[in-house]
Amino acid sequence: MASSTTNETASSTEPSHEDMALQPPAVQDPALLHRSLTQQPHLVTHAQGNYLYLPNGQKVLDACGGAAVAIIGHGNAEVIAATVEQMQKVSYVHTMSYTTSSAEKLATLLLSKSSDMHKLTKAYLVGSGSEANEAALKAARQYFVEKGELQRCHFVARRQSYHGNTMGAMTISSNLPRKEPYNDILPTNVSFVSPAYAYQYQRRGETEEEYSERLIQELRREILRIGHEKVISFIAEPVVGATSGCTSAPKGYFRGIREMCDEFGILLHLDEVMCGVGRTGTYFAFEQEGIVPDIVTIGKGLGGGYVPVSAMLLSEKVVDVLRGGTSAFNHGQTFQAHPVACAAGLAVQNIIKRDGLVESCAKAGKHLETLLRDAFTNCKYVGDIRGRGLFWALEFVEDRSSKRPFKKGIAFGEMVQKTAFELGVAFYPGTGTVNGIEGDHILIAPPFTVSNNELFTLVSVLKQAYEVAEKAVKPWVT
Numbered sequence: 001m002a003s004s005t006t007n008e009t010a011s012s013t014e015p016s017h018e019d020m021a022l023q024p025p026a027v028q029d030p031a032l033l034h035r036s037l038t039q040q041p042h043l044v045t046h047a048q049g050n051y052l053y054l055p056n057g058q059k060v061l062d063a064c065g066g067a068a069v070a071i072i073g074h075g076n077a078e079v080i081a082a083t084v085e086q087m088q089k090v091s092y093v094h095t096m097s098y099t100t101s102s103a104e105k106l107a108t109l110l111l112s113k114s115s116d117m118h119k120l121t122k123a124y125l126v127g128s129g130s131e132a133n134e135a136a137l138k139a140a141r142q143y144f145v146e147k148g149e150l151q152r153c154h155f156v157a158r159r160q161s162y163h164g165n166t167m168g169a170m171t172i173s174s175n176l177p178r179k180e181p182y183n184d185i186l187p188t189n190v191s192f193v194s195p196a197y198a199y200q201y202q203r204r205g206e207t208e209e210e211y212s213e214r215l216i217q218e219l220r221r222e223i224l225r226i227g228h229e230k231v232i233s234f235i236a237e238p239v240v241g242a243t244s245g246c247t248s249a250p251k252g253y254f255r256g257i258r259e260m261c262d263e264f265g266i267l268l269h270l271d272e273v274m275c276g277v278g279r280t281g282t283y284f285a286f287e288q289e290g291i292v293p294d295i296v297t298i299g300k301g302l303g304g305g306y307v308p309v310s311a312m313l314l315s316e317k318v319v320d321v322l323r324g325g326t327s328a329f330n331h332g333q334t335f336q337a338h339p340v341a342c343a344a345g346l347a348v349q350n351i352i353k354r355d356g357l358v359e360s361c362a363k364a365g366k367h368l369e370t371l372l373r374d375a376f377t378n379c380k381y382v383g384d385i386r387g388r389g390l391f392w393a394l395e396f397v398e399d400r401s402s403k404r405p406f407k408k409g410i411a412f413g414e415m416v417q418k419t420a421f422e423l424g425v426a427f428y429p430g431t432g433t434v435n436g437i438e439g440d441h442i443l444i445a446p447p448f449t450v451s452n453n454e455l456f457t458l459v460s461v462l463k464q465a466y467e468v469a470e471k472a473v474k475p476w477v478t
């Protein structure tokens with residue numbers, strides 16, 4: 001526990017009476033609309049470092065940072081101090097007339113992460129990944145309006161990926177269960193091509209390069225089918241997060257995609273909301289693909305969970321066109337570049353930089369990979385172990401030789417997650433891994449400050465929880 005005097009809120013280790021009164025059994029029908037109307041989530045009374053604390057005294061190692069959010073753990077005294085200081089200086093101004101140094105500094109810091117090779121020149125700061133992607137869709141469309149290419153109205157995205165839950169971001173997402181009830185009211189100017197997901201979709205006998213080439217040719221066919229002059233952007237997560245579980249593309253895929261976008265004048269929008277900000281061992285996941293995007297969005301790790309903050313980063317190419325046209329981004333939100341959110345985000349990112357935490361993440365990631373491969377390589381229902389940096393997933397299958405997923409409803413990942421939680425470690429499970437309906441995985445995304453001991457603990461607990469699920473699932477397997 002840090003001995004900072006500014007860190008009053010996080011210093012209590014005992015749950016208050018008020019917290020106790022709110023414990024799940026006492027509340028039959030809470031006022032808060034939770035994700036489920038019948039199930040109550042756990043009450044967390046405080047969180048410190050890499051641990052969450054519950055009212056019953058249970059201490060939980062946060063091995064997924066929520067959804068890969070808490071990159072430096074919880075309760076950091078420096079971030080809290082910077083946030084409070086900003087509130088005392090300027091808590092809010094409207095960006096139509098004002099700016100703040102915290103917003104300017106955060107934007108400058110984020111752009112400094114791009115090299116001359118991938119020159120990102122403007123940062124637009126909002127509050128969530130969905131909002132960043134909405135802004136990116138609008139910036140991309142505006143780019144073509146400014147260029148006089150008004151016929152460009154179509155987006156191309158990939159199946160098995162997620163870009164957010166607002167109407168626009170949901171339109172380009174293909175996380176089917178999250179989208180299902182709204183399909184009939186969503187815009188239809190979007191196409192989906194195959195995911196780059198070797199474990200399930202690379203054919204037997206096909207090399208990695210051939211698989212990449214097949215995917216690139218599929219995209220070409222789709223672009224030509226729509227009419228290449230009608231396409232605004234291609235949108236992809238460099239490493240797919242929650243939808244299919246830490247899936248990176250085969251070699252050569254993104255280079256091929258980049259070339260094709262250039263050939264047809266289509267913008268490349270990379271969604272790094274989950275995989276960015278160091279999570280995969282480099283600041284941007286796309287650095288490992290050797291390509292330059294036109295638009296990038298980041299979110300989850302940006303504020304490390306201390307505040308809601310996300311960003312859309314625009315390349316020089318896009319900004320130049322706006323500058324040569326109306327010279328304004330035709331989009332705005334009340335809370336954009338919010339001073340407090342920016343101050344907290346800046347404090348988190350300064351810690352990442354000062355303490356070399358992206359390098360720590362890459363290093364710890366290698367260790368995590370070894371531990372996971374040692375523990376799970378020969379497990380009956382573990383089909384694939386994949387990831388980069390501190391962003392790993394286990395994909396569960398019913399039959400390893402055919403890679404056949406479990407029947408829908410088994411929710412193997414959730415079974416593992418529930419047991420692991422009881423054993424004191426939090427993971428992030430997912431279903432619909434393979435095609436939106438079938439498939440199970442569990443995601444491991446600890447803070448970059450995770451220790452070797454904690455990595456060892458989390459993998460042992462995951463193994464124990466897996467073994468419980470392996471035994472429990474047997475009766476349903478035919």
Ligand SMILES: *Cc1c(COP(=O)(O)O)cnc(C)c1O
Nearest residue numbers: 128129130162163164241273274
């Ligand atoms: C979480 C996520 C989003 C949406 O972010 P929100 O903050 O939930 O709106 C968008 N894209 C990806 C890749 C994500 O993982």
